[in-house]
């Protein structure tokens with residue numbers, strides 16, 4: 001990538017933002033940490049550094065779809081740290097909403113699953129939740145979908161939420177076909193777990209009593225495709241319109257989102273706001289520090305009022 005000249009001060013960044021009208025804002029977990037929601041990879045405080053007790057080969061297995069099918073308990077033992085149903089936002093979310101209000105936001109590509117962008121008022125058409133969110137949850141067997149908050153009580157209790165439609169169907173089939181159930185040789189009904197979605201074949205004289213499917217928040221797990229809207233919007237809508245990219249609070253470690261910046265035309269200025277620098281992407285401007293502080297400073301220098309309860313009033 002050709003390094004663009006001259007963008008090397010905070011004032012250059014302010015000028016770039018002021019003159020741009022189609023800004024892509026690409027966000028990660030760092031924009032929500034000031035609400036007490038952990039990011040993933042920060043040493044000591046990130047979710048992945050707190051999972052030693054789970055004895056995983058790789059902490060990312062918490063979000064691995066095949067592991068979830070084998071044993072959803074792993075995910076549900078940590079999920080409660082990731083949810084919030086308080087309608088709170090951070091100054092950084094307010095900054096993205098301010099860009100939208102000023103007609104400058106082309107798209108917010110968010111890797112976050114906390115759905116706080118919606119609370120901040122980012123319009124659905126301008127938001128791509130690249131890794132899905134907790135806003136809805138679906139049964140991994142029958143795909144029945146419910147509002148995400150429906151499963152929050154189970155998540156808080158570290159219980160595995162089961163599909164209400166599967167439960168209802170099973171109850172109906174129990175009452176309508178009571179005689180169909182065979183019993184094993186000792187007269188006990190045989191019950192099998194089928195978290196992997198595959199019914200084991202029976203030994204003779206037994207009958208699998210299916211269990212209801214497990215509900216999973218509509219988060220994109222490793223091994224699942226990203227929503228189509230991600231590449232559709234990037235390729236067919238944004239690529240030829242974008243005039244500035246602002247990346248905030250992400251380590252850019254997970255593809256394909258990490259490939260967005262190099263995918264865009266090289267003449268588009270790109271700035272990075274986060275606590276730590278990244279070495280694998282070459283940004284025109286790096287503004288290292290707490291993102292809430294950085295965006296407040298940018299707004300002040302731009303002469304914009306960034307209203308948020310966490311920003312002290314003069």
Ligand code: OAD
Nearest residue numbers: 028029030033039040041111249250251252274275290291
């Ligand atoms: P990471 O935890 O990898 O990166 C967060 C970055 O934000 C780190 O570089 C932190 O230093 C920085 N950071 C934290 N708090 C900050 C603050 N207040 N101000 C500025 N910077 C701050 O999280 P992501 O890059 O979002 O996938 O992770 C990407 C994906 O990996 C996630 O979407 C998740 C995970 O596996 C799924 O959940 C499927």
